[in-house]
């Protein structure tokens with residue numbers, strides 16, 4: 001059987017492994033910044049050739065990091081990948097390496113706070129014109145994309161409002177004018193995403209989230225064609241210093257072995273929780289794009305196998321009810337991260353999204369009663385019971 005035909009779960013365990021002369025079973029952690037050369041001639045040759053197995057400096061290449069990049073690219077179906085220090089180093093690296101003063105970018109409006117800062121503040125500061133729109137509205141994309149648009153940026157599933165954007169339709173409009181499509185896929189997960197099949201040029205992840213999956217270290221990755229990844233993206237990141245630490249790359253490489261098992265379990269729990277909460281009198285809504293009550297549920301399932309591992313609930317009685325609910329939780333931890341083995345509850349309006357101006361919140365679906373629930377790996381029965389007992393206390 002050819003390795004190319006291996007299923008994803010097999011590739012997540014074996015793909016891209018580089019064994020040292022010792023034949024170690026578990027992938028080695030090469031905690032080294034630099035590399036030595038036997039002779040001056042070898043050093044000279046290394047700087048000329050830079051072959052696949054030839055490393056010079058960890059800011060742009062390290063054997064452990066390369067294993068992580070190769071495995072992620074393979075899983076995502078892209079030719080190559082560049083691993084970064086965090087999800088934001090990946091998002092900002094992808095945008096800043098490809099855009100220059102005078103270029104035009106179209107972006108969806110429902111963005112993670114730091115992504116919004118890059119699009120709304122950083123890029124305009126360097127002369128990139130940005131147009132921000134309601135990403136669910138295909139007419140808005142049509143009007144905003146111009147013949148001189150160089151790139152479009154969006155979150156495939158927005159955080160925390162769980163809006164879904166039609167990837168195939170946006171790709172078609174963008175490619176018609178030669179614009180690149182850059183997608184932040186953090187909520188969707190590398191396991192469920194069909195971004196490559198939908199024609200997305202660069203699929204970007206905060207690997208801090210599901211890839212690490214155990215709340216330990218930051219990381220990010222940009223997946224795409226060799227031409228883009230080893231061209232402008234590597235050039236920009238290697239010179240600006242956004243590379244991942246080999247230690248974090250190793251932690252996250254080893255995490256890939258269990259990624260598929262973890263996110264499938266979390267998505268099953270999300271579905272079971274939606275069913276258990278459907279019609280609950282304290283809730284104005286329960287949202288999970290894979291679940292039948294989500295207005296875009298068919299679209300979500302046409303471009304991903306499942307819509308991530310996070311659901312939101314909207315408490316009818318606003319902030320007071322949300323706080324009372326959060327404080328009554330026993331299994332869920334109150335935190336601002338998501339995609340951990342531990343179930344996590346977040347009140348976006350007072351934490352992660354507190355900087356979104358109050359008047360702009362309705363535009364992106366941010367309400368005072370909104371609580372984001374990230375499914376952990378605890379027993380689903382305990383997760384559901386915990387949410388129910390906390391709601392009963394309202």
Ligand SMILES: *Cc1c(COP(=O)(O)O)cnc(C)c1O
Pocket residue numbers: 086087088089091112114115155159184186187206207208209218219220
């Ligand atoms: C968390 C997150 C990021 C940023 O990732 P970091 O690893 O924290 O830098 C970017 N986009 C989305 C959608 C996220 O959820």
